[in-house]
Amino acid sequence: xxxxxxxxxxxxxxYSNKVTTLMxxxxxxxxxxxxxxxxxxxxLIVADFGAESCGDAVRLYWxxxxxxxxxxxxxxxxxxxxxxxxxxxxxxxxxxxxxxxxAVKITNIDVEMALRDDPETPAVPPQKMHCSVMAYDVIKKxxxxxxxxxxxxxxxxxxxxxxxxxxxxxxxxxxxxxxLTTIEQITDYTKAGGFCKSCIKPGGHEAREYxxxxxxxxxxxxxxxxxxxNAADAGxxxxxxxxxxxxxIKAIDAVIDESIRQFLIMxxxxxxxxxxxxxxxxxDIYIRYLGACNGCASSSTGTLYAIESTLKEKxxxxxxxxxx
Amino acid sequence: xxxxxxNNATTMVDPAVVEAMMPFFSExxxxxxxxxxxxxxxxxxxxxxxxxxxxxxxxSDKDDIVFTSCATEANNWVLKSVWxxxxxxxxxxxxxxxxxxxxxxxxxCKFLEDQGVKVTYLPVNDQGVVEAxxxxxxxxxxxxxxxxxxxxxETGMIFPIKEIGEICKEKGVLFHTDGVQAVGKIxxxxxxxxxxxxxxSAHKFHGPKGIGALYIRDSQKLTPLLHGGEQMGGRRSGTxxxxxxxxxxxxxxxxxxxxxxxxxxxxxxxxxxEDALLSGLTDVFTVGDRANRTPNxxxxxxxGVEGEGMLWDLNNALIGASTGSACASADLEAxxxxxxxxxxxxxxxxxxxxxxxxxTTDAEIDYVIERFESAVKRLRAISSSYAIVQPTAGGEAGExxxxx
Numbered sequence: 001x002x003x004x005x006x007x008x009x010x011x012x013x014x015y016s017n018k019v020t021t022l023m024x025x026x027x028x029x030x031x032x033x034x035x036x037x038x039x040x041x042x043x044l045i046v047a048d049f050g051a052e053s054c055g056d057a058v059r060l061y062w063x064x065x066x067x068x069x070x071x072x073x074x075x076x077x078x079x080x081x082x083x084x085x086x087x088x089x090x091x092x093x094x095x096x097x098x099x100x101x102x103a104v105k106i107t108n109i110d111v112e113m114a115l116r117d118d119p120e121t122p123a124v125p126p127q128k129m130h131c132s133v134m135a136y137d138v139i140k141k142x143x144x145x146x147x148x149x150x151x152x153x154x155x156x157x158x159x160x161x162x163x164x165x166x167x168x169x170x171x172x173x174x175x176x177x178x179x180l181t182t183i184e185q186i187t188d189y190t191k192a193g194g195f196c197k198s199c200i201k202p203g204g205h206e207a208r209e210y211x212x213x214x215x216x217x218x219x220x221x222x223x224x225x226x227x228x229x230n231a232a233d234a235g236x237x238x239x240x241x242x243x244x245x246x247x248x249i250k251a252i253d254a255v256i257d258e259s260i261r262q263f264l265i266m267x268x269x270x271x272x273x274x275x276x277x278x279x280x281x282x283x284d285i286y287i288r289y290l291g292a293c294n295g296c297a298s299s300s301t302g303t304l305y306a307i308e309s310t311l312k313e314k315x316x317x318x319x320x321x322x323x324x
Numbered sequence: 325x326x327x328x329x330x331n332n333a334t335t336m337v338d339p340a341v342v343e344a345m346m347p348f349f350s351e352x353x354x355x356x357x358x359x360x361x362x363x364x365x366x367x368x369x370x371x372x373x374x375x376x377x378x379x380x381x382x383x384s385d386k387d388d389i390v391f392t393s394c395a396t397e398a399n400n401w402v403l404k405s406v407w408x409x410x411x412x413x414x415x416x417x418x419x420x421x422x423x424x425x426x427x428x429x430x431x432x433c434k435f436l437e438d439q440g441v442k443v444t445y446l447p448v449n450d451q452g453v454v455e456a457x458x459x460x461x462x463x464x465x466x467x468x469x470x471x472x473x474x475x476x477x478e479t480g481m482i483f484p485i486k487e488i489g490e491i492c493k494e495k496g497v498l499f500h501t502d503g504v505q506a507v508g509k510i511x512x513x514x515x516x517x518x519x520x521x522x523x524x525s526a527h528k529f530h531g532p533k534g535i536g537a538l539y540i541r542d543s544q545k546l547t548p549l550l551h552g553g554e555q556m557g558g559r560r561s562g563t564x565x566x567x568x569x570x571x572x573x574x575x576x577x578x579x580x581x582x583x584x585x586x587x588x589x590x591x592x593x594x595x596x597x598e599d600a601l602l603s604g605l606t607d608v609f610t611v612g613d614r615a616n617r618t619p620n621x622x623x624x625x626x627x628g629v630e631g632e633g634m635l636w637d638l639n640n641a642l643i644g645a646s647t648g649s650a651c652a653s654a655d656l657e658a659x660x661x662x663x664x665x666x667x668x669x670x671x672x673x674x675x676x677x678x679x680x681x682x683x684t685t686d687a688e689i690d691y692v693i694e695r696f697e698s699a700v701k702r703l704r705a706i707s708s709s710y711a712i713v714q715p716t717a718g719g720e721a722g723e724x725x726x727x728x
Contacts, residue, residue, distance in 0.1 A: 012636070012639075023633075023636060024640065026706060029705070029706050031711055031712060031713045032713065033713055034713070044713075044716070045716050045719070046713055046714065046715045046716045046719055047715055047716065047719035048708070048715045048719060048720055048721040049721055050721060051721050052628075052630075052673065052674075052709060053672070053673070054673075055630060055673040056630070057708045057709070057721065058708060059708040059711050059715065061713065076708075077706060077707060077708035077710075077711040078706060078707065078708055079628060079629075079630050079707045079708045079709050080630050080633060081630055081631075081632035081633045081636070082632065082633060082636045084630070084633075085633065085706060141719060142719065145716050145718055145719050165721070
C-alpha cells in the first residue's frame with residue numbers, strides 16, 4: 001500500500017488503446033465453417049477453452065492448409081470481459097500466416113505484448129493477465145488437435161485448479177516465464193486459486209493433490225538452483241554483492257576451486273575459507289593456508305595478492321582477503 | 325444521453341440537500357460543543373436534523389440515533405462492540421449473519437472469527453431471502469447477536485425483518501440490521517419492528533457521502549468504537565460533522581415524505597424497464613419477486629454475455645450500471661448473491677444490476693431499453709455461447725467442477 005494504491009476502480013483506465021479498440025470492434029470475431037474449408041481442401045480446427053461458469057470462455061477456429069501446415073485464417077468467439085475479447089482477437093491475429101508448429105510457440109506474453117501501445121507499458125492491469133493466458137492455452141489445444149499429438153494428454157494433464165481448470169504444467173510454465181513470486185500473482189495470471197480457493201493451500205473445503213503454495217515453492221526452488229548453477233557455470237558473474245551469505249560463500253568457493261586451488265596444490269599447499277564478513281564498505285574473506293602454504297613467505301604477499309585480485313576481479317571490488 | 329442507473333452504489337445529492345448544507349460551511353461554522361454564540365448558532369439546525377432522522381424512521385424518543393462517518397462504521401461498531409460487551413466480557417460466543425451481507429459486515433465477521441468468535445453465515449432461498457425460520461433454527465444459547473440486512477444491495481430483495489425481530493426478542497438475542505438499502509427506499513418504522521441496532525447511510529438516499537448513523541433501541545449499552553471528546557452523549561466521539569448531519573436529515577426527510585407515492589413512481593419506471601428487457605430479449609431472467617423488492621432495483625442475467633463486457637458496452641453508451649461478477653472484481657469471484665440463490669454457475673457471471681432513483685426519467689428508461697438491447701445483440705454476436713460451429717472432436721473444454 002502506498003499513495004498509488006489509495007484509489008481503486010480505475011481498471012479500465014489501465015487498458016491500452018489497442019485493447020479498447022479491439023474490444024469495441026474485434027477484427028477476427030466470427031466463425032469458420034466446415035464448408036468453407038472443404039471447398040479449398042483445407043482442414044478446420046475448432047477448440048474451446050474455459051467455461052462460462054469460470055467467467056471466461058473462448059472458441060478458436062483455424063483454417064489450416066494441410067500442404068504446408070499453414071493457418072490461412074483464424075477466428076474466435078468469446079464469452080468474457082473486454083480484455084478477454086481483445087486478447088482472443090489478438091491471438092487469432094497472431095496465428096494467421098503461421099504454421100501450426102510456429103503458432104504453438106505463441107505465449108500469453110506474446111499476446112499481451114502485441115496489445116501494448118508502447119513496449120514499456122503493460123496492455124492490461126495484472127488481474128487481467130489471465131485473459132491472455134487463456135489465449136495461450138486454446139492455441140496449444142488447437143495445435144494438439146491438428147497435429148494429432150497425444151490427444152489424450154489433454155485429458156490426463158494434472159489439473160491443479162478445477163474451477164479455472166489450470167494444469168500443473170501451465171502453472172509451472174507461467175510461474176517460470178513470468179518470474180512470479182506470490183500466490184496473488186499466480187491468481188492474476190492464471191485464475192488458479194481465484195475461485196473456491198481450495199487449491200491454494202491445505203485446509204480449504206476440499207482436499208487436493210497439489211497446492212499452489214507447494215508448486216510455487218517448488219518452482220522457485222528449481223529456479224534458484226538453476227540460477228546458482230548458471231552463475232557457477234558462468235564463473236559467477238551475477239550480482240555478487242546482493243547474494244545471500246551462503247551464496248557468497250559458494251561463489252567464493254567456486255572461484256577458488258576454479259582459479260586458485262590448483263596452483264596451490266601444485267606447490268603442495270591448499271587453502272580453506274574460514275569465514276566471510278559483510279559490511280557496507282568491505283567483504284572480508286578470512287582464509288587459512290594449509291600444507292606447504294602454511295608459513296610460506298609468499299602466503300602473505302604474492303600469493304595473497306593473487307588470491308585477492310582474482311576474487312576481486314571475478315566477484316567484487318569490495319573484497320579483502322585476510323589470512324589468519 | 326447520460327443515464328445513471330447505479331443508485332444502489334451511491335446517489336446524486338439532491339440540490340435541495342446541498343442548499344440546506346451550504347450555510348454550515350463558511351457562515352455558521354462554530355463547534356457546536358463550544359459555549360459561545362458561534363458554537364450554539366448551529367444548534368437549531370442540528371435539532372431539526374435530529375428530528376428529521378427520528379421522524380424518517382419513526383424512532384421513539386427513548387431511542388438513540390447516533391451520527392457516524394458512514395454505515396461501514398456503524399456496522400463495525402455494532403459487531404465489534406457486541407463482541408467486547410457480550411463475548412469478551414460475557415458468556416456468549418456466537419454471531420448469526422447471512423452469506424450475502426455487505427462486506428462491512430462480512431469482513432468484520434471474518435475478523436471476529438479470527439479472534440475466536442463462532443459465526444454462522446445463513447444461506448438464502450431461491451429468491452435471495454433469508455427465511456425467518458432459518459434464523460430461528462441457528463440461534464443457540466451462545467448467540468450474542470443476529471445481524472441481517474433489511475434489503476439486499478444486489479437484488480433489492482427485502483428480508484423479513486419484523487419476523488426475525490420477533491424471534492430475536494423471544495430468544496433474548498440482540499438484533500442488528502444493516503438498513504442501508506432500505507432506509508429512504510421503503511417504509512422503515514422502528515416502532516413497528518423489534519430491532520436493537522440499525523445502520524444507515526445518507527448517500528444512498530440523495531444525501532452526502534461521509535455521513536451515516538446508527539439507531540440504538542432504548543439507548544441501550546454499546547461500548548463506543550471511537551473514544552474522544554464525548555460528543556453525542558459519549559456514544560461517538562469526534563467533532564460533530566454539522567453540515568453533513570444537516571444534509572442527512574434533510575435527505576431523509578425528502579426521501580420519506582410521501583414515500584408511497586415516490587415508491588410507486590420509481591416502481592412504474594423500473595417495471596417498465598424490466599418488462600421491456602424481459603420481453604425484448606431471449607434467455608434473460610431477473611432475480612426475485614417485484615412485490616418483495618425495493619422499487620428501484622433490477623438484477624438481470626443475460627445468457628452468453630459476461631457482466632463486465634456488458635458494463636463496458638453500457639458505459640460506451642453513457643449508461644452507468646454495475647455487476648458483482650467475476651471480471652469486475654479483483655478477487656475474481658462470481659456474483660455471490662447469484663451463487664447464493666442457486667443460479668447456475670454460468671449465470672453467475674452474467675448479472676447486471678440496474679438501480680433507479682426518484683430522479684430517473686421516462687426518457688432515460690426509453691434510452692436504456694434501446695441501448696441495452698443493442699449491447700446484448702453485439703456481445704452475443706461475439707459470444708462463444710452463441711457460436712454455431714462446434715469444436716473439433718476432442719476440442720471441447722474439459723469437464724469443469726466449480727466449488728462454490
